[in-house]
Amino acid sequence: MSERPSAEETRSTVVRMLTSGDDESLRAYAASLHPSDLADVLEHLEESDRVRLLSLLPAGPASDALAEMEDVEQPGALLAQLEPARIAELVSELADDDAADLIGELEPEDQARVLASVHDPVEIEELLHYPPETAGGIMTRELVAVSSELTAGAALASIRRQAAQVDEFFTIFVVDPDGRLRGVASLQGLVLSDPDRPITELVEEPPAVVPVHMDQEEVGRILSRYNLVSIGVLDPLGRLVGRVTFDDVIDVIEAETTEDILRFASVSEEEELRGSTRDAVRSRLPWLLINLLTAVMAAAVVYLFQGTIRQLVLLAVAMPIIAGMGGNAGTQALAVTVRRIALSDETTRELWSVVGKELLVGLINGLVLGLIGALAGVLLAGRPLFGLVVLLAMWGNLVVAGFAGAFIPIFLESVGVDPAVASSIFVTTFTDLCGFFLLLGLATVVLL
């Protein structure tokens, strides 16, 4: 097995060929690449070169690469820039789920135009009806299914015929005459079996199936839990309507991870990682405006205690320490809790115990940090009572942080809101507010 050229080498080869204008060599070279590598090349080209390369390529490699493009904003929009006949050609080569994904991104009039030029639009139209982030939205209708009334031999013959149409089938679904899923069979089992044995004797119940409207994240969790290569998707009547494969699930897990991390940092999940400056502003500014509002709330506490600060300016020095430590401790508790909710299938009751644990963690960490802070405070202010105020404010704020970091996401989860929107903004506002209030309030009572 020879060493493959790096992604960067491949990209520069294509750019060189694009520049030299040797379309024949370019066509041959690009068509020889793995679809994923070709997709990578396309993602790194300028818009105009991208359209040129896509127009140039044979339909097969071009559509395979389109299906593999993940990092670019709207490959559908790219498709829309091609000639109508070319679009129809590319879409016909795509698997139905990839075609539906691309067409789903188009403007309604473009959708109608593209669908009109496709050979068999019904399958794609049906897929377009499912919300994109459900089992129906990510499944493909292309699968291998055999009738439960066949023998092993007849089933094998049927599988051979179907296999020509389906890239990789992994699972053989067995359905009754009404299309209801009866179970799954393994190719291994069928090949090894007596050809006259009825297939019903070889059918096994799959460890799991999913309903067509199930959220894609839940589908991923189930497939991953049972280590399935593919999982059947059933309609409300129990009929097999499609399958979701492990590669779709890996894509879902990656997309959901990005979404969770972005939400955690108060970036709208719609922001493309490689999006434009304009998109970035549009996705982040609204959150910053909300944050401005919450920051004003925390600042209002400081405003109330201006008199206290004027008498003891050292409090303004302690403010960012108390608030910052609370914010970070709260973010720690939040991250652990959000991740625990995402990965486990614990009941809400079990999750509530997390709040108790986080309160305890806050009590311990707060005491340690508070004592250090108090010592520094005494040395700096020369007043033991100033140290006491710092100790109590830090301690109290860390307990509040643990509580907020665990309570907010669990509460949101229990009322059906994605806990990842309990982004650090809300937790840090809470800890800023409490930190200022504890520090300045205690100082007013104890020190003045």
Next chain:
Amino acid sequence: MSERPSAEETRSTVVRMLTSGDDESLRAYAASLHPSDLADVLEHLEESDRVRLLSLLPAGPASDALAEMEDVEQPGALLAQLEPARIAELVSELADDDAADLIGELEPEDQARVLASVHDPVEIEELLHYPPETAGGIMTRELVAVSSELTAGAALASIRRQAAQVDEFFTIFVVDPDGRLRGVASLQGLVLSDPDRPITELVEEPPAVVPVHMDQEEVGRILSRYNLVSIGVLDPLGRLVGRVTFDDVIDVIEAETTEDILRFASVSEEEELRGSTRDAVRSRLPWLLINLLTAVMAAAVVYLFQGTIRQLVLLAVAMPIIAGMGGNAGTQALAVTVRRIALSDETTRELWSVVGKELLVGLINGLVLGLIGALAGVLLAGRPLFGLVVLLAMWGNLVVAGFAGAFIPIFLESVGVDPAVASSIFVTTFTDLCGFFLLLGLATVVLL
């Protein structure tokens, strides 16, 4: 297909049977569960019940469930609590990679004891030599490989023999007499082929293979990029030593996601999501202590400007707003950049353009927020110059935030450090520091 009982129903059935002491029913019921469901039950039991149930079960289901336990701290430690004969029995039933994972968690003396009681310890010992987070650490040696010198018919016969030992093989590897990987073949292709055809005519080059020392995250990226069910692992001489399957990769992606989110929030990646309070304190307190140090740096800036604050206490009110907005904008830029690095294979040069984009986003968002802040400042202080100071401080801090959020992780990546350790603590310290300095410094120059 009937409705399955929920995870919670299954758990309470087991607990009921454990309490009633009807071991026969319990054994039969638990053995009938899917290994993943049984693992879930075990994870939710008390330590003593867990050992009791594991001792009670037939070896097959018990070891399958052990392999599926993910959420519990150290299933290896659980194993160590069982009788030596029982341990040997369970380990022998495990796939070699799962056995190596479990044994790898044991104390050295327990390791030797368990390995001594295993039927064929050599394979497991070899796996134990690979670092756990590499291709070698997550691969299994159990795979289906056929000699490149066989015909299609002879290869099929060989595959049938091997298939009895290997759960699911997905990929058929073709190796030359020295064990070097020559390519892969599909079962479909072999079944459909003329039995006398040499297998070399049916062999295809796999889209990718991975070296045994490759980091698991990179392995996951490659498998996911090429949508592979399993990928061959080669030693430095090009010999096939194992395979990594999609389910291992899904586990890796989930673990790395957890690690990234936790690191992002300054929690050590070792903290188990369901760990004890003690573990949580041990994992988080060191970060908070580092944070205390950095917070003191920011507070030192405030300390320097105490005189300014005394003359204009309203500055203490503006401080948390300027610093907080910068911190959140920096966290936004950080999240987008960290995720972009994690998902893409862009060159460092391409990544540097991100810094430019983030500076621009900071300029725009900073201007909008600065203008709003300035307006509020003028209304509150009654001094236009106070508004100007707020505008400039907010604007400048948002630009700094964009720069820090993008620069720090890209710099870390370029020097080979995981960018996720550029946790928000460092970015927020930076923005706190700059925010205070800009606000108080400008105020000293302009207002006093």
